[in-house]
Amino acid sequence: MSNFFYVAPEQMIKDRAEFAQKGIARGRSILAAIYDRGVVMVAENTSASLNKISEIYDRIAFAGVGRYNEFDRLREAGIRWADGTGYTYSREDVDARALANYYAQHVGDMFSEGPKPLEVEILVAQLGNQFRLTKLYRVAYEGTISDEPRFAVLGGDAETIKGRFAATEETPASLAVTLGHAVEALAGPDRTIPVSDLEVAILEDRGSRRTFSRLDDAAVSELLSG
């Protein structure tokens, strides 16, 4: 004979949230910010091949923190969704908000109904054009979605990093300046992050359809020193 113990919904949600927060806090944070010509995403990542930031579509990028296997599956689903939607309709019909909503639904479902909540936080960034605005959508582990105005921080230490970056100039600056602020905010006053531990990517119009590009260590060093 088995015993079923009653667990109040409040308690269950609290337990699940704590579990997800603990998992997310184990990894390093990511900061994404809008600069004068695009969006820059900066992650602290010691691996050069297991990426946290990735291209989804022509003007959409993805960033994830937490458990790699969980957010990488969401990344793949995002690319499939975007390519499938663009194939069915047109490339201009692929919208970051729709994707962020799907992520929020799935992550939210897993939080309340899954065997365990996903230990991830997701960012969907969109570079604006004449049809759409530049957007940073953050999807938290429990499925809440937020539209972040100037920058977004994901990960365990998000509040502290957010405070540090919020203190910088509000009007969009150049890539070099914004990247510098982002790295300083991620590192904090007491340490410096070596360039080899930074994963940096941008969304910027450079005359071609695809706007995503990764910045290698040399490019990052040059931007940070200039």
Add this chain to the structure above:
Amino acid sequence: MGLPLFRAQDDPGPSFVHFADAAGLHGPAAFDVGAPHATTVVAVRYVGGVVMVGDRQATGNYIASRDVRKIEAADRFTAIAISGSAARGIEFIRMAQLSFEHYEKMTDAALTLEGKANYLSPIIQRNNLSTPLVVLPLLAGWDRGHQVGRIFEYDGAGGCYERQDFATIGSGSPFAESALRLGFRADLDRAAALELGALALYEAGDNDPSTGGPDFVRNIFPMMVTVDENGFDELPVDETASHFRGIAERRTATGGVAGSTLR
């Protein structure tokens, strides 16, 4: 479409075609509706790259269109050309472009040129064996690993064959091929390969009713592209125009015959 999540054992991987199958994105097999078709496209290897020249005419029972683009960049280092059914061909180009980019985004690595060539085989096989709207593509590109231009042609069942010299597709092939066989040399440079490709296409347009030659009235000329270490490059109209004006002037001067040399 919802968020396409798969369990690890059902995952279609980085192949867009496998994903499209799993997600049911393909339409039903087509039947013969007398769709516009016919073409000539030639590809020529030269030292440092490949040239592709293709006509612009879509032909049904009459001329359906005079400015079709039959050559497209499948990605930065790959050109793809189509012959056969226009409807299926355009769909084929879309699928190829999407598949190569999809693979690159999923894996963070570009497919090799040979990988791209092989990937198209089963797509051609499936199309051609399931519908009468046959598509025959031609793939040419710059192999970044081996630093060489390469050409791949296909048969109707999807068989993929690499060509060391040149390749032709479409109804004007016999005429284009004859010109290429006489004019091809292994040490062609870019300019000579472009000129030979233009001449082969002129011959096809001159003899095959379903291949559009240069249209001096409407200022529409066959497309000419090169793919080399700097990637895909389409020649602007004034350059393609000058190639075909040159050929037409020489032919006019000799009363319509090529003469003893290739000209």
